[in-house]
Amino acid sequence: xxxxxxxxxxxxxxxxxxxxxxxxxxxxxxxxxxxxxxxxxxxxxxxxxxxxxxxxxxxxxxxxxxxxxxxxxxxxxxxxxxxxxxxxxx
Amino acid sequence: xxxxxxxxxxxxxxxxxxxxxxxxxxxxxxxxxxxxxxxxxxxxxxxxxxxxxxxxxxxxxxxxxxxxxxxxxxxxxxxxxxxxxxxxxx
Amino acid sequence: xxxxxxxxxxxxxxxxxxxxxxxxxxxxxxxxxxxxxxxxxxxxxxxxxxxxxxxxxxxxxxxxxxxxxxxxxxxxxxxxxxxxxxxxxx
Amino acid sequence: xxxxxxxxxxxxxxxxxxxxxxxxxxxxxxxxxxxxxxxxxxxxxxxxxxxxxxxxxxxxxxxxxxxxxxxxxxxxxxxxxxxxxxxxxx
Numbered sequence: 001x002x003x004x005x006x007x008x009x010x011x012x013x014x015x016x017x018x019x020x021x022x023x024x025x026x027x028x029x030x031x032x033x034x035x036x037x038x039x040x041x042x043x044x045x046x047x048x049x050x051x052x053x054x055x056x057x058x059x060x061x062x063x064x065x066x067x068x069x070x071x072x073x074x075x076x077x078x079x080x081x082x083x084x085x086x087x088x089x090x
Numbered sequence: 091x092x093x094x095x096x097x098x099x100x101x102x103x104x105x106x107x108x109x110x111x112x113x114x115x116x117x118x119x120x121x122x123x124x125x126x127x128x129x130x131x132x133x134x135x136x137x138x139x140x141x142x143x144x145x146x147x148x149x150x151x152x153x154x155x156x157x158x159x160x161x162x163x164x165x166x167x168x169x170x171x172x173x174x175x176x177x178x179x180x
Numbered sequence: 181x182x183x184x185x186x187x188x189x190x191x192x193x194x195x196x197x198x199x200x201x202x203x204x205x206x207x208x209x210x211x212x213x214x215x216x217x218x219x220x221x222x223x224x225x226x227x228x229x230x231x232x233x234x235x236x237x238x239x240x241x242x243x244x245x246x247x248x249x250x251x252x253x254x255x256x257x258x259x260x261x262x263x264x265x266x267x268x269x270x
Numbered sequence: 271x272x273x274x275x276x277x278x279x280x281x282x283x284x285x286x287x288x289x290x291x292x293x294x295x296x297x298x299x300x301x302x303x304x305x306x307x308x309x310x311x312x313x314x315x316x317x318x319x320x321x322x323x324x325x326x327x328x329x330x331x332x333x334x335x336x337x338x339x340x341x342x343x344x345x346x347x348x349x350x351x352x353x354x355x356x357x358x359x360x
Contacts, residue, residue, distance in 0.1 A: 003302040015296050022292060026285050032273040035330035036350045042323055043357050046316050053312055054176050060305035061168040078151040080306045081171075086144050087313050088179055090270050093212040105206050112202060116195050122183040125240035126260045132233055133267050136226050139202075143222055150215035170216045177223050180360050234356050241348040258331040261351075266324050269358055 007059035011052050018048040053088065057081075097149035101142050108138040143178065147171075187239035191232050198228040233268065237261075277329035281322050288318040323358065327351075 022045050028038045064077070112135050118128045154167070202225050208218045244257070292315050298308045334347070 001302055001304050003299070003305070008299060008302065011299050012296065015292065015299065019289065019292050019296070022285065022289050026282065026289070029273070029278060029281050029285065029326075032271055032278065034271050035273070035326050035334065036354060038326055039323055039330075039354050040357070042319055042326070043354070046319050047360070049312055049316050049319075050176075050179055053309055054172055056299075056305050056308055056312070057175055058168060058172045060309075061171060064305065078148060081151060082144055082148045084306060084309050084313070085147055085175060085178065086140075087310070088175065089140055090317070091212050091214050093209070093215070098209060098212065101209050102206065105202065105209065109199065109202055109206070112195065112199050116192065116199070119183070119188060119191050119195065119236075122181050122188065124181050125183070125236050125244065126264060128236055129233055129240075129264050130267070132229055132236070133264070136229050137270070139222055139226050139229075143219055146209075146215050146218055146222070150219075154215065174216060174219050174223070177220070180227070230356075230359055234352055237355055238348060238352045241351060258328060261331060262324055262328045265327055265355060265358065266320075268355065269320055 002063060004059050004063060007055055011055050014048060014052050014055070018045050018052070021045045021048065050088075057084070092153060094149050094153060097145055101145050104138060104142050104145070108135050108142070111135045111138065140178075147174070182243060184239050184243060187235055191235050194228060194232050194235070198225050198232070201225045201228065230268075237264070272333060274329050274333060277325055281325050284318060284322050284325070288315050288322070291315045291318065320358075327354070 021041065025038060025041050025045060028041060061081075111131065115128060115131050115135060118131060151171075201221065205218060205221050205225060208221060241261075291311065295308060295311050295315060298311060331351075
């Protein structure tokens with residue numbers, strides 16, 4: 001599916017950075033770093049992933065939903081967004 | 091603004107129930123109940139409020155956004171949803 | 181169970197304020213306020229309840245856990261905290 | 271710092287699996303997969319990381335906190351846990 005160039009570039013840059021930080025969490029556990037420092041780092045990775053989610057969701061609403069919102073897929077599009085919203089808070 | 095009858099009734103019923111549970115949390119603290127039991131009850135209230143959020147968001151997408159998505163308010167509507175998504179995870 | 185006076189007073193003050201804001205959410209729905217404004221208000225109530233959770237948890241760790249941590253209830257105390265941590269993120 | 275063998279092995283296994291899933295999210299964006307599928311996958315990674323947090327926190331409480339809870343580091347240990355609890359819900 002089409003994805004806006006800026007969304008794609010921004011999301012990829014952030015995800016690759018998040019992957020680097022996840023590698024760091026793995027090393028911290030291998031080296032038995034202090035648990036609280038590991039938790040802080042893990043939470044930072046999760047915060048970075050949430051930021052990517054926001055970028056993807058915004059791109060999704062701009063690209064796909066605005067078109068789908070009047071067609072027969074409206075109900076499906078809405079349910080998908082609500083499902084993501086619900087799951088994102090679990 | 092117009093709100094679907096079913097959304098309104100469902101949200102109100104759940105919010106009034108949540109308020110009753112919040113009253114219970116207040117009584118638990120007044121009576122110095124065991125902290126873990128208070129926390130469990132407080133988390134149940136928050137879970138009930140999240141369920142109401144999902145109902146409101148779905149109603150919002152069905153009623154307003156589908157109309158706004160093609161007009162000049164499209165960008166504003168999208169940003170509002172992304173802002174709620176972001177704030178909902180804080 | 182014993183609860184520190186400052187914890188109790190602080191938690192009660194905040195919960196009563198949160199209840200007032202929850203009443204406001206209920207009125208907003210009765211008056212069919214714009215959905216995004218309702219969601220913002222509901223999220224503010226949840227944020228206030230999370231702040232109370234933090235106060236209660238801290239009081240719990242200070243009062244009870246430090247005593248339980250060496251006795252036969254250590255494992256039970258730890259599991260309770262982990263359960264709250266897990267449920268708090270759902 | 272000392273970390274229980276079972277905690278270390280379990281956390282590492284799960285983090286390496288999460289990293290594999292994060293790689294999958296990156297590929298999904300490179301291939302411009304449907305946004306909702308990307309979001310679902312990203313949320314699954316975050317859920318896996320939260321599960322690791324729970325394992326680390328439990329190990330931390332079992333190994334370090336039970337000892338620190340009576341010494342001069344009690345207040346510091348408690349504050350660290352409350353800080354993680356607070357940050358984990360942002």
